[in-house]
Amino acid sequence: MINIDWKPDKNLNKPLYIQIVEYFKEKINGGEWQVGFMIPTQRELAKIFNVNRSTIVSAIDELKAEGILEGKGKGGTKIVNNVSPLLSNIQPDWKSYIDEGIHIPNVKTIKKINTLEFREDYIRLSTGEPSSELFPKEDMKIILNEVAKDMDNLGYESPSGTMYLRQQVSNYLKTIGIYASPGSILIVSGALQAMQLISMGLLQKGSTVLLENPSYMYSLQIFQSLDMRRSGIPMDNEGVMANLIPDYIKKHVPSILYTIPNFQNPTSIVMSEKRRKELIKVCQKEKLPIIEDDVYRELWIDAPPPDPIKSIDTNGLVLYVGSVSKTLCPGLRIGWIVGPEPVIERLGDIKMQTDYGSSSLSQLTVGKWLETGLYENHLKEIRSQLTIRRDVTINALNRYFKDIATWEIPSGGYYVWITLKYKIGMYKLFDEACKMGILLYPGYIYDANFNNSLRISFSYAPIEELEEGLLKLSLLIKELVRR
Template sequence: MWRPDRQSKQTLYEQIADHLEQRISYGEFPPGSLLPSERKLAEQFGVNRSTIIMAFGELRAMGIIESRSGSGTRVSRTKWGATPKHTPNWNRYVEGGSFLPNLPFMRKIREALNQQPSLIDFASGELSADLAPIEEITALMNGHQYTSYLGYDHPQGYVPLRQALVPYLSKYRSIETGESSILITSGSQQSLYLITQCLLSPGDAVAIEDPSYCYSLPMFQSAGLRLFRLPVDRCGVNPEEIRLLHKKHRIKMVFLNPNFQNPTGTVTSAERRKQLLDVASELGLPIVEDDPFSLTAYNGEAPLPLKAADVNGSVLHIGSFSKIAASGLRVGWMVAPHAIVERLADARQQMDFGLSVIPQQVAAQFLKSPQFEPHLNRLRMQLIFKRDLLIEALQKELGDLVLYTVPEGGLHLWCKLVPDVPEAKLLDEAIRNGVVFVPGSVYGSDAGYVRFTFARAKADEIRRGIAGFAKALRGLM
């Protein structure tokens, strides 16, 4: 994030005026658009409000901006002189298009983290640097001779990675498949995007869990899909609800996260799993199984995926390295019938001509290396440690004001707040107290829930972060 250089010979207000002029000239603030308030810019740039007033005065004198009492400061429609210059109305383009922006809460969280890097982060669903296998991957990269060919790769993904995934899926997930039935993607989210864009049509009805990570993804609405809820209880979703939704709305697909579900941490029971597969087979209904957290099982016994018991080919199985190794590798995969893999590979090739081959090579080497299993063991131990720190801090700071079920895997703790406080105000107050989390409504739940991700914050930040959250909550009670 840009800030003026206090060591520069140029004054602070001149630097800010130049910076704003450049952003206006690049079209970030189109003619007639409203600029942020003086107070907000002062906070963003770390200066006094008087400095912003002087910068605005400089721009106003040049005819670049104009201020009116009661209506704020706007970019001049004739900013480069007396003769009007017609610039595209970028705001109209931003508001158009079929792909929807992120939810307001998610944009606020992202903006807060960008502007205040010191915030304790209970929102980002990824591993912290100390949990990622950085040393192991660095050693592999230093000791491995990577291919000199850097052209477009196979449409389904790097062949040696798909070959390495075959024994990996067999050993760790009890999924028997071949490399031709595997599609490499840039993570679970691209897999979901390809499915919603290529296998479904606008107006199609689909069933998703409630609460569900899918609610936080505008891609479902962007695809024009009709979403119907499957309530998640302590045993997962009720398969009979799927049958009812199919009868009433003719749902075409079901999206599930049966192992350490995001955000609740629930593991679907064995009885429900069998019933889910029976219902899918009876109705000819595909199940999309997102399975990113299974190998984080704290006892080392990862629950099997639905795909492991899928004898009728009803399940599209999605996996990823993001939650067990490094989100920055951007390597995920999908196990599906070959016809589906070919269809999605063709669509993905139209989007980007394929993924970068180097991260795929790194992932293939790491999967086959003797360091992979020790990394998983260390990851589980560290996740347990952080989970317990979080629970201990919640008990100390909030006691009976927060209810939760202790997860046995995954990265998240799903909490019900006893006091009834407005979500938006709670998030704002938490940010003021140095911590950020995800409100429950992001996942489609009723008000009064929050998700804390304990994998992203450093261990020595967790107690302090919960203390900040508790201060924000008590301040609103």
């Protein structure tokens, strides 16, 4: 795919189609666009450049005449030549490099969501991050002023994290029942990096990861990208069904279990206290380590969730993962892993080789939020805002979705997991919703079994768009049911 962030200038004294021809040549000549890659369709180009279709036709004809583009119809138009014919066979075959790299690319629907999520004109019922309305702008200013005052240098820090932030995180963890010294805490660039480091540092290729089904898409992706197998265990309303684990272990010989015990992504299920005890007991017996992804813990609406599994882990069985991405803002890219020191040291070693540690500026900023108590205050505020958003969403669902779907009311977190009463093509629904300007996460990106479900996030879109989006979506679904 080619990205175009330019438009021809209608005020210039030069025909638009010539401007476009020159733009193409510059891109291809500079090597930014490579031989063999497809260009967008004429219709797409007309939209991107904001010109008539006929202008595009003229430009493409010219480029074809010069031997720069080739092809048409279903196969599309592709770049065939460099502007200078002498250079035409000099380019490295980047396409084969891309196809053959170690890392497996993101799947198509996810890529599409990722691209569209940066478009302002969509109603984003998809996005799992706090709305800009929830961003604590004034407090962040206060914190940044503190940061500016205290900052003597921003040198390379220990790749495992600054001692200052690790100490602050250690203090914070005590408030949720986890006693961890700074040496057993690794600072990471978000929970996703935690999964990446754990996968690279502790698991072998072909290892099996046990996890809830459905589970967080990007964690799934990381395991998949690094050639891990995944085996999904069903959940009931108390969380993952721990009693099934011994059977899964016999069948799949897993290396680790991955769980999101609080306001699970995407189902919003909270694991009960009883289930947590059952889970740790069975995993202890089987010596199966646990990754506890607890990034939603603080986002409770009705009542605080049970203590972390880590808090009842007396054997270093649990790698506990937390972050400020869901509570404060994702852009700081700060999270943490708590675990046995040799494990933390090993992961820190890979972290060093991956990015030489997380941004010191971000670390200092998060440390200040924790130390000053402004973080605790902000959590109260975000909880009350999420309560409003959850209630608006459930009301809208009651009004528009009662006949066509079922759902549980989430007691915290960001998501409502909706299951349709009728079988409609979910790929179709996703595509049609996109066309209407509504983004959502269809169930099939989690697992083929959830082809009749979808995840709605109430954390991101402005409140009026939540309502509007759900209304439009319900009409679309009813329309698809009718067809």
